[in-house]
Amino acid sequence: GENVEQHPSTLSVQEGDSAVIKCTYSDSASNYFPWYKQELGKRPQLIIDIRSNVGEKKDQRIAVTLNKTAKHFSLHITETQPEDSAVYFCAAAMFSGGYNKLIFGAGTRLAVHP
């Protein structure tokens, strides 16, 4: 089955710096790669996703890149702000049969210091 590795487990940056979180996956059949943000005491929420036919996707200060050959994908946050502080989870899935079997990484706790 699918296995997702995520690094680093914790990341501390100064406000305004960039943050990069990296994930690798094992199942070459996976075709959907979302990133979720979970603030303390709240539910995980989708912030950006990418499908296997796309190499890069950007939405304002966040971007995701995908390298299918190497089976890794990354989240890039530029101009970080204190409100970006949260736990970020990557996931990989193969959309099949009308549902996703999302397999998550262990999460990265991002702290942005003013």
Add this chain to the structure above:
Amino acid sequence: ETGVTQTPRHLVMGMTNKKSLKCEQHLGHNAMYWYKQSAKKPLELMFVYNFKEQTENNSVPSRFSPECPNSSHLFLHLHTLQPEDSALYLCASSQGQGSTEAFFGQGTRLTVV
């Protein structure tokens, strides 16, 4: 609000108790999921239901018993749990039909004593 509601928010139960977690979605989605979130571990997929039919059981112990009476409601029945089952249990739903985003509920914080 994302339209996925879980009750109760917190639950403390003894190892001999029987309790149930409830999840309800008002998004018209056809797939529903149970995930377990423990400290410093990945969200673990437990069960998947698609159009009320169970399609995935990720080797979950039988002391966890899911039930999906319709596409809007999902239950997780608990009995004779162990302290290591203490965790945040998250429900999620997704549309299917080409839409892939999973919407999560706020979870039930379960403590087994």
